[in-house]
Amino acid sequence: MIPRIDFRKLEAGNADTLREVASGAREVGFLLLENTPVTAEQQRAVLAAYRQFFRQDPALKAEVDMARTGANRGWGASRSERVDPVANPDYKEVFDCGVPLSADDPLSSLPVYSENLWPRSPADFQVTVEDYFIRARQVAMTMLRGIARGIGRDPDAFTDKFARPMALLRGNYYPPRPAWAGDRDFGIATHTDYGCLTLLATDGRGGLEVELRDGRWHGVHTEPGAFVINFGEMLEMWSAGAVKATPHRVIGGTEERISAPLFFNPDYEANVAPPGSGRSISAGEHLSQRYAETYLHMGNG
Numbered sequence: 279m280i281p282r283i284d285f286r287k288l289e290a291g292n293a294d295t296l297r298e299v300a301s302g303a304r305e306v307g308f309l310l311l312e313n314t315p316v317t318a319e320q321q322r323a324v325l326a327a328y329r330q331f332f333r334q335d336p337a338l339k340a341e342v343d344m345a346r347t348g349a350n351r352g353w354g355a356s357r358s359e360r361v362d363p364v365a366n367p368d369y370k371e372v373f374d375c376g377v378p379l380s381a382d383d384p385l386s387s388l389p390v391y392s393e394n395l396w397p398r399s400p401a402d403f404q405v406t407v408e409d410y411f412i413r414a415r416q417v418a419m420t421m422l423r424g425i426a427r428g429i430g431r432d433p434d435a436f437t438d439k440f441a442r443p444m445a446l447l448r449g450n451y452y453p454p455r456p457a458w459a460g461d462r463d464f465g466i467a468t469h470t471d472y473g474c475l476t477l478l479a480t481d482g483r484g485g486l487e488v489e490l491r492d493g494r495w496h497g498v499h500t501e502p503g504a505f506v507i508n509f510g511e512m513l514e515m516w517s518a519g520a521v522k523a524t525p526h527r528v529i530g531g532t533e534e535r536i537s538a539p540l541f542f543n544p545d546y547e548a549n550v551a552p553p554g555s556g557r558s559i560s561a562g563e564h565l566s567q568r569y570a571e572t573y574l575h576m577g578n579g
């Protein structure tokens with residue numbers, strides 16, 4: 279149902295692989311990606327770092343609480359984000375970090391380029407997370423180039439606009455579904471992602487569900503080492519609908535679960551309107567608006 283893509287073949291420009299990527303992007307909006315340069319070990323290391331961070335004393339997490347700031351860097355407590363206006367705020371916790379600009383960059387004062395907030399503990403958290411973030415961005419870049427080729431665009435049609443990416447790496451922590459949770463409570467409620475593509479590593483536990491064309495919810499499962507790829511609102515616009523942003527959610531179960539999505543968002547100034555439409559849609563404005571709609575401390579309060 280969800281196409282399985284071999285990264286090495288994609289990188290080599292294999293025609294069958296490019297076709298599968300293009301049809302998966304259009305018909306499903308989700309792909310499974312295997313055989314990338316990011317190893318299962320590297321995925322496990324970043325998930326373990328997040329697990330240690332989330333399981334520690336809440337006072338240490340509170341030191342980097344994003345709610346104290348006007349941005350989304352650091353820890354987001356349970357119920358600090360509502361991704362679906364008809365659901366309650368999500369019960370997940372998150373940790374977000376981005377790619378900050380140098381201080382003399384004129385755009386560096388924008389919240390989407392805020393400085394990261396790193397916790398005092400665990401000790402090697404920042405090193406592990408930043409190392410993974412760099413590797414994962416390279417995979418995302420190659421993937422995006424492959425999609426451009428697959429849908430018949432110039433290979434760099436999208437990647438050209440990633441000089442100062444508003445990319446965000448997130449750790450999601452889903453505790454066991456709380457006893458108080460009702461019909462409108464989710465680990466993460468139904469949503470589409472905001473950016474171009476999302477590269478998701480999981481701890482192997484099920485929980486992610488996607489709403490496919492048949493109108494039904496389907497569970498997605500991956501083995502350690504593989505990635506789940508899905509596409510966001512900006513790429514749907516930018517590709518004039520050749521790529522679909524598919525709704526997904528996590529209801530949550532009896533066991534704790536950790537996942538790490540890399541939201542691969544382009545430069546603030548990228549125009550993500552359909553080519554030739556004569557319109558202009560600022561990636562930075564779209565992302566800022568979606569943040570304001572979802573994070574309770576950034577506007578959705």
Ligand SMILES: O=C(O)CCC(=O)C(=O)O
Nearest residue numbers: 450466486526528537539
């Ligand atoms: O945890 C997952 O499997 C999905 C998370 C997700 O959809 C998100 O963080 O946007």
Ligand SMILES: [Fe+2]
Nearest residue numbers: 469470471526
């Ligand atoms: Fe998502």
